[in-house]
Amino acid sequence: MHRPDKGGRDKVETRNLEVNHFLVEFDEGRVIFHYDVDVKARGTPSWPQKISKLYLSLIRKKLFSDHRLPSSAYDGERNIFSSEPLPAETYDVDVFIDGDERLVGYSVTFRLVKVLELHKLRDYLRLGFGSERESKQRCDSFGRCFFPMHNPRTPRDVIIPTEGFQQSLKPTSQGLSLCLDYSVSSYVGKDKPVLEFLLEQIPNLNLNQTSTFKSKVETLLVGLKVNVTHRRTKQKYTITRLTRRATKDISFPALDSEGRYTGWTPSLDGFFLQKYGKKIQHVDLPALDFGGNKMNYVPMELCVLVKDQRCPRKNLSDTNAATELTRKAVIPPPMRRDKIRALVKSNEGPCG
Structure with a gap:
């Protein structure tokens, strides 16, 4: 006797799953040079040895405007990465501090730490992976969040909810994968x-x-x-x-x-x-x-x-800004998918 639904096969439906993971392509022949950055005040022995992030940011901007550092990225603290070798020399940088009243000179020195050959990354990925436990023992995941600072605001806005993205790179059996997700944060919009x-x-x-x-x-x-x-x-x-x-x-x-x-x-x-x-x-x-x-x-x-400092969401519980932040953060899945797609195509996204 035959079942009218062919053993349940008539009710089988196929659903396509969309994931926010994207395969990363890179040139195996390229090399990335990793340098340690040493910043010291020049000619001011009484100046504090520890340099604040505010001053490091000023030094970074001045360094890149005064000196040609091709195809390089500086994290503003101790690391700079470049696709080309940088001259092994000390750069002199002068910046104004304390309300633009005092000019202080700094010496910035690069020291080569490691040469990252991308073909070795490809060789590693081709080895394949065993269990998830083995994967975690053999590699580290890393990532950062990025939030553009030009979100629309009004003169009355103090807490600005801003849309951005968080990303992480994951070694997988199919290759290097970029996990990208929509994220919302908030910052103080003005003094x-x-x-x-x-x-x-x-x-x-x-x-x-x-x-x-x-x-x-x-x-x-x-x-x-x-x-x-x-x-x-x-x-x-x-x-x-x-x-x-x-x-x-x-x-x-x-x-x-x-x-x-x-x-x-x-x-x-x-x-x-x-x-x-x-x-x-x-x-x-x-x-x-x-x-x-x-x-x-x-x-x-x-x-x-x-102004322009991040205001963590946990700080905003029971405040007037919490409602707007929650409205932007908790969105339907189709809208989240569309925002992730837009981030991939955006000039401010990881592919921009």
């Missing part, structure tokens, strides 16, 4: 006083009820970078926590330039009034703690958020 930022982002925030909102304020601010307004400097400070006590209740022993006690134990608001002439209005608020080995406290009203 903004910390107190104004809090009032805009935390619903129903009352500055006179700090104990009620302290947890939300700390969640939003910790990890963000600020500039201070009580003195002229371009230095950026990272918020590590809020102080346990209110600004008016914090006191500390004042030290001179040699670290000796001066006999003066001011309150935090009294210190800023006497030394900088700044009368603190919100003395009942906790101050921002910048961490370090000493008491590095600054009242919130003297701090301004640095």
Whole structure:
């Protein structure tokens, strides 16, 4: 007796699966040169040995504008990769720092670390793979996220949700594969006083009820970078926590330039009034703690958020910006597929 559905075969349907993995083609005859980058201040022994990322960024821009470094990519810290050998010499770079008031010279030296021959990568890929466990033991996966900074904004925007992509390279039995996915992040769109930022982002925030909102304020601010307004400097400070006590209740022993006690134990608001002439209005608020080995406290009203810094999504829970960020991040699968396709074709994508 025959079954009317031919044993269930009439109900078999074929579905094509689309994946966000793309085979990578590369020229096996090419070579990539990996150099270590050593940056030192020139002729300024009193200058700090550790160079901040802000200054490294200025040095990188100046280096590439003043010197011809063909087909090379610099990560802004210790590594530069080039498809052509670079001259083994020291480059002199002069940049303005501290509000464009001081010209500081740096010496940048390249040291060849490794020559990466791409035919060896092809040979490795042709070996094939055993179990997933073996694959993980024999290779490392790596990747980065990229977010363009020219997303549309209005003058009122402070937190800008921005669309970008994350990628990673995976060795597979079919060859080198690029895994590409749509991603959403957010950044601070403009310089903004910390107190104004809090009032805009935390619903129903009352500055006179700090104990009620302290947890939300700390969640939003910790990890963000600020500039201070009580003195002229371009230095950026990272918020590590809020102080346990209110600004008016914090006191500390004042030290001179040699670290000796001066006999003066001011309150935090009294210190800023006497030394900088700044009368603190919100003395009942906790101050921002910048961490370090000493008491590095600054009242919130003297701090301004640095623009174009990333604002992690975990910081934005229970804020007005969280709704828009979630709307962009949680999208239907067909829309996600279309965005990934657009990224592949985009000049800002991995193939651009």
